Amino acid sequence: MSRLERGRKLVRRYRIDRRLPPPVLDLYRTSSSLRSADAVARTAAESRGVIGHPTTGGVDVARLGSRRMHTAGDLSMSTHELGGRTSAVVSSTLDDAGIAHFVADRRGDGLVFGVELSDRSAALEALTAIDESAWYLEWSDGSGTGIEALSDAAASRRVRRARSWNVFRAYRWGDRVVGPEQGADVTFWDPGASGLLEKIGSRGQDRFDPSSPSTTETIGGRTYPGRTAFPVGSNFEFVDDPIDLVYTWVDGADPDWAAAFRTTAQSAGRTLDETALDPARYRSRDELRYSLRSAWAHCGWARTIWIVTAGQRPDWLVDDPRVRIVDHADILPPDALPTFNSHAIEASLHHIDGLADQFVYFNDDMFIARPIRPELFFTPNGLARVFQSDARPPGVEDDDTLAVDTGALRGRELLAQRFGRVVTAKPYHSPYPLLRSVMEEMESEFADIVTRTQRSRFRSPTDLSTAASFAQHYALATRRGVLGDVSTEYVHVESGRLRRHLDRIRLGR
Structure with missing residues (x-):
């Protein structure tokens, strides 16, 4: 759709609604309010004395609301x-x-x-x-x-x-x-x-x-x-079991990986102009570095962080006993490799040797913006929380339906066949709480489609979206999951309102 056509449709909708879309209005109102409040607090802080006593010649000063105070330096722990x-x-x-x-x-x-x-x-x-x-x-x-x-x-x-x-x-x-x-x-x-x-x-x-x-x-x-x-x-009100974090990551700029990508696509009769094979999907902007930093700072209770990659390792990653690199070959069968399909990789995360039963699955473009507790992701008695958005799966499926939606539709079909019930919305694009035991059971019960997904080297309409969708809904259906609430915001890096989104995250809670 051209920008001009999209603009015409937006103008037409504005004439019908007689207002801006509520999410846009809320974004402008909240970001403007937060910006104003922060400007007032910053001005007040500058006009008042610094609390406490200097430790390193004054370079340790930071702001807490409308006051500046001396600190012990940069945060060196979670x-x-x-x-x-x-x-x-x-x-x-x-x-x-x-x-x-x-x-x-x-x-x-x-x-x-x-x-x-x-x-x-x-x-x-x-x-x-x-x-x-x-x-x-x-x-x-x-x-x-x-x-x-x-x-x-x-x-x-x-x-x-x-x-x-x-x-x-x-x-x-x-x-x-x-x-x-x-x-x-x-x-x-x-x-x-x-x-x-x-x-x-x-x-x-x-x-x-x-x-x-x-x-x-x-x-x-x-x-x-x-x-x-x-x-x-x-106290039974708090989570006491070990919880791991799992990331999937690939460096699309790696020459060896790129060559394997092109060769595999060619042998499979796929072309790079397909949406599922868009090189932008594999481009690294160092998101993983900042996502890991946010998890280090705000999820210090995590036992182990697993990074699932195609035999790669970020050159900036320091050695830490809590961080483990997992190769695709460690979780997928040989005849499924090489794979360039996130659905296939996600369908095999529970094969990580040593993975905790309770784990949270991260994409590398997910960030934790404030300290959180494990109770956000799991109940104290071990149920995984499911964060449902307001976005609905498409009601029809055609050649233009995105793979992320066809994967969700395959899951809805399985739920309807097995339980006679379905979910009405997609999960948020935010960290996904998962149970290893649920994924193992799901792989056994729906072996045909899970195996087909694991061996699909590129995204396909026959894929099942497991970790990002179906495993959570299967947990709900089998009484091992419960609907939960999370404060989250999806930000498109090419949005014209990007700065306002980032300010609302940075200045808000």
Whole structure:
């Protein structure tokens, strides 16, 4: 469709709807609002003094909202590890000072500790003595809140009277501060009218018998003091099983790969002008580098990251025991190689030797923009979450139907035949939570179409889209999956509104 023709159709639709499409309106409104708010916060930050104390001649400064603060430098660990280290330091500091405390809950990658109100002053004295740079205390007292450098916090009356503290160490991620969300909360408990210890500032059910025995809670491989009323380490609300990440990647600029691509296409009677063989599909823009960096930063709980390739390895990839390269030959039969079909590769991911039963499948153009928890992808009892979009599979199929849609249609046909039910929408183009056991069962039950897909060297209308579609829907049908919600945004790199999309991601949540 030419741009002129498309423009005419858009004008005609505008005359019918009498407004811009809601997604476009929302994009302009939210991006404009976020840009304005960020400009105001940035101006305010520049006009105010820097919080904390310099550590490296001032080059460590980053911004948190409308304040600038000194940091401990660039983030050198995942946010998950930062949360664990922060909680460990806070707990050991209280331990060394002889202050009784217990783990009361989890908050993101950090922990919530409880301390008796009578020990609040002693706890503050102990924490302010932490001998490291860039530690801060964010106090909360009803609607009031504020941040103080931890070493200066004891001088603040508001800190001494606060209902809770968030103790964190600040790091820099670009020009932003990372750390508050990975901080350790310190809450205070005092006997109520019932004689039970109640969290101050709360009239809810956060109360327990002060005679509750002490326990040792193991969380993230670290041990903390606990109470029987708060079995946080074994709490069924959190995922405790190992989870892996799996990427598929190819370097289309590799001369050997390109030669094999052309030879195989020619022998199969395929031409490079077909949509399924478009060279742009295999072009690397180093997306994998940035996707891995985002997963490293925000999915630190992942056990192993597997990168499935055609005998290739990115020249920039450093050696790390958590990152494993898997060749197509390790998961596909010899008579299926070489393959240039993502459907074939995805249908064989569960053959990775050592892969966890719970894993999340990434394309290299998927990025994690903020810290997330494994509960986003799986329920604590092991169900895979399925993220459905509003996009519907096409109602008809012809020579122009894209392979991604024909793959979804093949899956819908199988669901209808096997279960008499179908899904109404496609999954989001976002990381796909999968169960290895479900894919193994699916391969056995639908052996003909899965085997045909695995041996299809290029995308074909007979392919089944497994990892990106059917495996998730099969999990739903067999009660091993559940519909979930994810905050995601699909951005086309050639969109005229690309900058607004990126700003909404960068400035929003």
